[in-house]
Amino acid sequence: MAGKRTVLTAGLRRLAALLFEMREGVGLSKEEVSGKTGINVTTLYRIEAAQARPQRRTLMTLLELYGVEQERRKYALDLLSDAQKPGMSRPYEANLTEVYSAYINFESEALSARHYQTSYIPGLLQTPQYAGAVIDTSMPKVEAAVMESRVAARMNRATVLSKEEPLELWVVLDEAAIRRVVGGADIMRGQLEKLLLESKRKNVILQILPYDAGAHPGMAGAFTLLDFPEPNDPELVYVEGIAGDELIEGHLEIRRFGVIFDQLRAIALSPRDSVGLIERIAETMH
Template structure:
């Protein structure tokens, strides 16, 4: 079972606190780097949560900022926790970015997807077919490892303290037979089953909705249980995705999601549609085309 305490989120919290104390002390990154005997880029990466810091480095940084006592001890402890390895660490060679670590610590995820079934809802066969098509240069071992990670992530939905997942799927996702007829039918049946979980809300945005607020692309909004860990938006792309954390960015994407989910079918109507497509899939009704336009 995946543990919700994630070193990724601890590293993010640590960096934000260190940056706050540095700015309050009116100390520049260059000064900190000079005192620590390291590069300014290392200090910057620590503050943005992209790299971990040793407890010794954290203590030295806090000494520079004049932070002592309980506040200092707490951050040094967070530094220790941030250096622990997450369950996904053995698969770091096939993972891009910090998304899995953030997801593991999230209390809720709100996602809009316009191309594929989200990883938390994929069947093993669908995941394998999708990854193989999208990453044709990967070896079979790499594909198998990616599928294994994707399946392991799904325990977040059924553990004792499960994540709340709210997904809006574009109808196009349900109309593309990834892996072929049998694999896609089984995937649709899986969606219906997972949608019965009390912590999962699934909606379909039908073609009939026409133009809509989410046409700029796929994204996920991750919220965390601790108020000290602000939400983050993950906008996915072929190179791993972009993390957005500014308040105006969070507000914009929250508004987009609210508009999308209000435009989509209700969860009940969405489930009925998915059940119907599992019986009479759209890809069976459309002629196959080949060649280029």
């Protein structure tokens, strides 16, 4: 069942990386570990790929085999405890894709997010009415209860902007997203007013990429870069697309998206000029 699946969290990814590092450190292959412990090779693969949470006894068996000292053993057990905690996506997972659920969990633990969007207002800045109008266009069509769950998940996500240590959000938004009337003029005007309000937060930077900027490197599609406070947590990129969403890791890939974002924010309007453009467009929504 969808509600029983293991959805990726920062804690689970941290534990998986640690176990891979430990196994590599003692020079054992997965097959050798399986032969010495009786743990299935497929299970070991899923644990090290953060696709499954190890049971406590499985973790203890691996730590014993790897000869892990007490302090590091405690760290691994603490990570397991952390990985067992439900992520922010838990109440909504039955109605969300696995990748999107994982993204919500990572976003809730991130230090900062750099977001580029081409077609619509980013989820963290949406009103419930706008979110419902966007989700209503999904294919295939979803039932009312599923739509309500997805809108609720989106609204709950936005709490990362107002928590004690809020997410630092930098958004570059294509002009098309603020001109396209989604859900009717009233809903769109409310959404633009919400954008103006959110842009006043100290932890939010909003820039509009105007039409007259011409061709640019972000035309291939939307993406989000997440940075984390833990130095052992590598950056992530979340990419949205019709073929499905994707979470990307890897230094070279991350660097490419970082360079693209830097180019986009350099050619976008300043935050002040962006607010002015949004205000002018909002005045036309009657």
